[in-house]
Amino acid sequence: MIGVGKIKQYTNVLDKPLSKGKQEVSLSAFSLLFSELVQYNQTQVDNITELERRLEDAGYAVGARVLELLCHREKIAMLRHVLKDAVADSLEKGTEHEDEYMISEKELLVNRFISIPKDMGTFNCGAFVAGIVRGVLDSAGFPAVVSAHFVPVEGSKERSKVRLMSGTGG
Secondary structure (H helix, E strand, O other), X not given: OOOOOOXXXXXXXXXXXXXXXXXXXXXXHHHHHHHHXXXXXXXXXXXXXXXXXXXXXXXXXXXHHHHHHHHHOOHHHHHHHHHHOOOOOEEEEOOOOOOEEEEXXXXXXXXXXXXXXXXXXXXXXXXXXXXXXXHHHHHOOOOEEEEEEEEOOOOOXXXXXXXXXXXXOO
16 A cells, blocks of 8 residues: 555644645735724724724734744745835934834825724824734834824825834833
8 A cells, every 4th residue: 555645643733833824815804804903992992092002902912923923934934925015115213212213104004994083083003013013023022112103294195104112112
C-alpha cells in the first residue's frame, strides 16, 4: 500500500501548524463589521470621547494580536504584505515634543464608510487605528500615547492624523 495522500493526524490542537489561510478580507466585509462595531459601541456610551476610547481599546486588542501573529508566522514576508497597502500620506516629526510624530492620511479607511450624525461632529473613527498602532507598539515594548485627530488642510478635505508620542507620552 502506498502512503500517497495520507492525512497526518495530530493528537493535540497545539501540534497543528498555523494555517496561512486567506490573507485578505474584502472591503465590504470589513466595512460591515466595523460599522456594526461603531453602532454597537455608540449605544453603550453617553459621549463622543467615551466612544472614541472604546474604539481605541478595540483597536489596541487588534494591534497586540497583529504583532503576535507577525512574530509567529512569516515574520518579514507577512510584515511586507501587511504594510504594502498601508502607506500613509506622510510621517511628520512633531515640533512641540522631541518624541512626537504624526502619521497623516487624507482619508482613513475606517472613516470612509461611516456616516457621522451632526450631533457627533467631532467623532473620529481613526481612534480605532490609533488603538491598533498603540497595541503594536506596546506589545513590542515601546509604550506610547497614541491619539487620532482631524486636522484642517488648506484647499483640501480634513486630514486624519494619528499622533504618536513615545515613552511616557511627555
